[in-house]
Amino acid sequence: MTSSPPPSSPTPALLRAVAVGVLTAVLAVMAGRPELLVLGLPLLAWAVLAVVRRLARGGADGTDLASVRVRSTERSIAEGGTVRIVVDTPDASQASTSGSSGSLLGVTVPLPAHAALTPPRGSRADAGSVPLTVTARRWGRYEIGPIHVALSDPLGAYRTQTRLDPVMLRVTPDSSLLEAPPNLPAPIGVAGVHLSARRGQGTALADVRPFQRGDRLHRINWRVTSRTGTLHTNATFAERDTDVLVVADTLQDVVAPGLEATAETSLDLTVRAIAAVSRHYLGIGDRVGLYDLGSRIGTLRAGTGPRQLRIIVDTLARAHRTSGPVTRVQKVGALRGSTLVVVCSPLLDDRVVAQIGELRARGADVIVVDTLPPSVGDLFSPPGAGAGRDPQRFWSEAWALRRLLRESTVRALREQGVPVTLWEGPGSLAPVLLSLSRAASAPRMRRA
Amino acid sequence: MRSTLESIAQLLADLGHVSRAQWALRLLAALSLVAAQLLACAGHPLDGVLPALTSAAVLVGGLVQTLRPDASMGTLALAGAVVAACASADVPVLAGVAVLVLVTHVCWSLAAMVPAHGRIGRRAVTTTVRWAAAAALLALAAGLGVVLPLAGASTPAWTMVLGILALIALVAVLLVPHGTSPRRGR
Structure with a gap:
């Protein structure tokens, strides 16, 4: 992306150099002491060099400063990854080799949310090109910018400024490999693992x-x-092989009160869990589909292979993080019997719980991955976590009560044979899947 | 009263975000300005009117310019130092003040270009130093070749050699390619 800045104009530094140089010349003439010219010579020489350089580059009309462009090494990175953004002038490399000294660039980038910039405040000045690195802490779409660029000649005598459009960056969720056994309770395909x-x-x-x-x-x-x-x-x-349907509950995006800027939300955990589950089952040849009970992520038909994984991860990266609560639940449609259904949910909405029961009644093997962040309702959170907390409101206490109420829902699901496991990273699903497959192959009592 | 306090608090908060590199530049500019004023007033009584006035101009202008490097008050500070130096007839003193004034000017110029809370790359510093050196060499050549003969000063023959060397160095500074390429440098 290239931008041509407006014509440059003299800086206070050039005016200062000319003023002091002329003052010494006037004093030398008035006092009849030519040696006083020595005082202003360096500043006059500085100003002359600036003007001559500008005229030599054909910039009498202020167009001597080249256009600036912004480049990024990547457009899409994984969560936690780093991308390098370089703002430079197209002739920067030629200028350095020809000795004509590239322009000075001062770049300022507003700090994007959930990302780290190097340098930390996103401001840097250099000659020719200015590199900045952005480290994304969370998945999603990032808008790095708008980038404010101040462009000046190497002496700082003429300056202009421009604003570059933001660099769009897509951060895919961390799809760490799930530590889960390949065996399933009831595979329904023809061939597989x-x-x-x-x-x-x-x-x-x-x-x-x-x-x-x-x-x-x-x-x-x-x-x-x-x-x-x-x-x-x-x-x-x-x-x-089998069909795996990953159901995402995106009706709410819950985060611990007071920790909105730093703590992970329920949507963060949901997206990471979906990415890990999809990667695991697509990696061993199963068909994986995605169903969104809300409307933040979207629904995807079942598919196989690396292409399906790429589609799922891209869809997850485009999820709407900022939209408000979703009121309408989109119910899961037709389902093959014995499909493995992994429901990623914070289990805060009764309609989602009812949907889980319905899926179970249809014969699906349902696993619920609890994506309510542990920090929500945790009254023993570390000191400083509640910084900025309003003493008149009791959000933490209210969430602690809500978490206690939710325990009865979790217990009821378990009693109905639906395992509920807390999402704690790649190792979360292994014990549940093992117990499911053991339960499926266990001897059963014959009814009279 | 409240708005004044708020503006002072805002100014202090802004200064708290200024980067170390910026402070280093501003400090160097302030030190060289003070040194220029001290050198200009050396050998003269400090209780005179002219030194007092020029010192006040240097102080006020230098302070404002240190807080806001892109301001125009630096002209007042540099003019104060230059006027104070006019009392001296010693050419080396005048040359010393001139060099210190150039250092102050260049530091303010670079500080005005760099974002207040930003870092300064090595190439920006080398480029600025390179052009400042070019200006100093050009001034040296012009001083030896034009100003001193105009002043009727008796210049030894080696000063001509020095002037020619300054011109050669000037050409070298302006035309020799950089040692650091933008692709390699960070």
Whole structure:
């Protein structure tokens, strides 16, 4: 992005140099002492160099200062990543090699929310080009700018200023690899990596049984055959893929009172959990879809492979963080039986809880990932966390009560067979998935 | 009264955000200005009218310019130092004051360009120093070649050599490429 600044104008420094130089000349003439000219010579020489340089560059009309441009090394980075933004003049490299000294640039960038700038206050001056680095602390869309640029000749005698359009930066959520077992309670596909309860083509040994017509010869177990004297063959479990539906509850974006600027919100945790779950299951070949109960993220049809992961991550990065609470719940539509449904929710809305019950009733294997930040309703938060807190209001206490009320919802869900696990990073889902698959393969009591 | 206090508080708050590099530049400018004034008044009684007036001008102008490097009050401060130096007939003293005035002027000029709370890159400093050196060399050549002969001062022959060397150095300073490329430098 390039911008041509308006014509430059003399600075107070040039006027100062000329004024003091002329004053010494007047004093020298009036006193009849030519040696007094020595006093003003350096300033006059400084002013002459500035004017000659400007005229030599054809800038009598103030157009001697080149246009400025802004470049960034990346347009899209991951959460916690760093991007380098460089403001420079297009002839900066030529100027340095030809000895004509590039222009001085003073760059000021307003500090974007949830990002760190280097230098810390986003202001830097240099000759030719000015690099700034931005480190994004959270996912989302960042607008770095508008960038205010003061441009002057190398002496600082002529100056102009311009404003560059903001650099748009997309920060994708941190999709750290989920630590979860590949086995699922009930895979529903035809081929994949999940062990199903049914026998079929696979690698995991299920049983050694007598050979039957139609069995593959390479599956014959020769040790058992030689010991028993009859042909035996290895039976294996079938390996299948499955449908995973990630349901996002974006009806609210909750953050601990007083910590709005620094603490992570429920939407932050939801987005990170969705990214990690999607990456995990897409990585092992499953079909993953995304359903948004609110309207901050949007809904995506199920798909497979790296392309689907890219689509999901891009969609998450475009989520609307700033819009207010969403009132209308978009209910999940048709669903294949035994679909693994991962609901990422702070569990604050009864309509979401009802939706979870409905999904369970439809035969889906539902896991709830609790994305209410631990700092919400935590009365024992570290000192300083409640800075700026209004002593007349009791938000923390109110949230603590709300968290206690929510416990009954969590308990009720667990009693209905819906595991609820707190999102604490990549290791959050492993115990839940393991217990689900064990429960699915456990012997059951036959009803009379 | 309240608005005055608020404006003073705002000024102090603004000064609290000024970066170290800015303070270093402003301090260097103030020190060289004070040194120029002391050198200009050296050998003269400080209780005279002229030194008192010029010192006041240097003090007020220098203070305002230190707080706001892009102000025009620096002209008053530099003019005060220059007028104070007029009492001296010693050319080396005049040259010394002139160099100190140039240092003050260049520091203010760079400080006015840099955002108050911003950092200053190395290339900006080297570029400014380079052009200040060019101005000093040009002034040296002009002083030795024009002003001193005009003043009728008896100049030894080596001063001509010095003047020619200053011109050669000036050409070298202006035309020799930078040592630091923008792609490498940070």
